[in-house]
Amino acid sequence: MHLTIRHRTEYAYDPAAAKVSLRLKLFPSIYDGQSVDAWSVHVNDEPVFPIYTTGYGDEAALWQSDETVSQVTVIAEGKIVTEDKAGLVRDLPRKPPSAIFCRSTELTRPDAAITELASAAYQSDLVAAVHAISNAVRAAVVYRPEATTAVTTAAEALSIGAGVCQDHAHVFIAACRSVGVPARYVVGYLKAAGNTEELFETHAWAEAHIANFGWIAVDPSNGISPTDHYVRISCGMDADDATPIKGHVMGGSQISLSADVSILDSQQQ
Numbered sequence: 001m002h003l004t005i006r007h008r009t010e011y012a013y014d015p016a017a018a019k020v021s022l023r024l025k026l027f028p029s030i031y032d033g034q035s036v037d038a039w040s041v042h043v044n045d046e047p048v049f050p051i052y053t054t055g056y057g058d059e060a061a062l063w064q065s066d067e068t069v070s071q072v073t074v075i076a077e078g079k080i081v082t083e084d085k086a087g088l089v090r091d092l093p094r095k096p097p098s099a100i101f102c103r104s105t106e107l108t109r110p111d112a113a114i115t116e117l118a119s120a121a122y123q124s125d126l127v128a129a130v131h132a133i134s135n136a137v138r139a140a141v142v143y144r145p146e147a148t149t150a151v152t153t154a155a156e157a158l159s160i161g162a163g164v165c166q167d168h169a170h171v172f173i174a175a176c177r178s179v180g181v182p183a184r185y186v187v188g189y190l191k192a193a194g195n196t197e198e199l200f201e202t203h204a205w206a207e208a209h210i211a212n213f214g215w216i217a218v219d220p221s222n223g224i225s226p227t228d229h230y231v232r233i234s235c236g237m238d239a240d241d242a243t244p245i246k247g248h249v250m251g252g253s254q255i256s257l258s259a260d261v262s263i264l265d266s267q268q269q
Contacts (some may be wrong), residue, residue: 001228002037002266005189007202009245013253016070022247024048025234027059028188033085033231039078044069056184057094058234068238069101076243079266080231087225089207089232096113096183101182107238108170108185110178111155118175127216130181130208131225134218143202143221148238164206166239168220172206173238180210185242186217189231191263201233201261204239205230 007026026041027050028034041048043063050059065072104110110118117140121132140158147152147162154174169185176183183206190203205219205226226232230263236242249255 001082003080004264004266007261009074009259011072012256018067018251021064024042024061025058025244029232030089033083035081037079041076057092075113082228084228087217098182101184105238110174114174115178118179122179126210133175134220135194137220160208165221169204169206172220184235185238190231191229212251
């Protein structure tokens with residue numbers, strides 16, 4: 001699939017911030033099943049470029065304001081070519097030890113309920129087990145916007161029984177790690193079915209590692225493995241670690257945020 005993407009994120013500061021520093025992981029992954037035809041990132045109309053690659057293999061850039069600033073607009077846009085690889089994730093630029101992704105974080109620490117969910121779905125065929133855990137998470141956590149917040153933990157989301165893609169990914173990751181399966185959080189874009197341009201936020205899913213097989217991706221929110229409708233941007237231990245934009249603001253400003261993502265299948269224009 002040939003996807004044309006425009007991702008706009010706008011921050012407003014009141015009063016103007018003395019200084020804003022941003023770490024940007026907004027450069028789509030290049031691996032088997034995903035390539036970049038063209039891509040650019042601008043902050044307040046200034047082009048920014050990757051200056052390092054994280055240990056996970058994500059390209060990252062840094063930006064800092066030179067003076068007080070009342071608004072910062074980040075635009076990432078370009079053309080990405082994707083293929084459906086049935087969820088297999090191969091040939092990423094870096095391959096950190098999978099055991100790293102068995103560590104819990106504040107957002108993904110399993111409790112008794114998560115461990116019970118994982119144990120009930122677990123089976124000796126680990127590929128089947130990963131999909132069974134994903135299905136169990138989808139059944140236990142109903143998709144409901146505003147049921148949770150950015151700081152809701154996996155255990156809290158499962159207790160609530162509702163959440164969004166971040167919560168589905170966190171519960172899945174916590175469940176996998178509780179039975180010894182390394183898992184990581186993934187951020188990207190999702191083009192819904194249909195020919196027209198639509199607006200979205202970024203989407204989240206997860207990847208699990210199976211020994212002697214490799215990484216496989218699952219999207220518990222939609223009950224499928226990612227297809228050529230998905231564009232992978234970055235990964236991490238949890239949502240906070242994987243977030244495409246992270247920043248620091250000097251000054252006592254109130255911060256407001258707006259964002260949208262437009263995705264168009266270029267072959268159907």
